[in-house]
Amino acid sequence: MAKAGAEDSAVMTGRDGSVDYAAKMELLNPRSVAHSEAHVYRVIEVVGTSAKSIDDAIKSAIDRAHQTIRHLRWFEVARTSGHIDEGKVSHFQVTLKVGFTMEDAL
Secondary structure, three states, X not given: OOOOOHHHHHOEOOOOOXXXXXXXXXXXXXXXXXXXXXXXXXXXXXXXXXXXXXXXXXXXXXXXXXXXXXXEEEEEEEEXXXXXXXXXXXXXXXXXXXXXXXXXXX
C-alpha cells in the first residue's frame, strides 16, 4: 500500500478521516477552486425529506439550503431514515452535513 504524501493528508479533515472535497478538487485542478487560504468552512446540518427517494430528499435539502446560504461547497450524508406505512416505505429522510466557505471578515 502506498504511503500517503503531504498533498494527500492536506485534504483530510476530522477525526473520521472524511475528505474535504473542495480541497481535493483544488489539488486535482488548482484553477477551478479558490486558493488554499480561502479554505475555511462552516458546517451545518440540514434534513431533506421526500416521498419518492433518498436522492430526492438529498436534492430537496441542498436546494433549500442554497436559497439562504451562499458558497455551498460539499455535503456528506450523516444519516438516512424513513417511515413505514402498512409494510411499505412511505417517506425518506436524509440528514446532511453541508459545508460552505466563509466570506471575508469586514
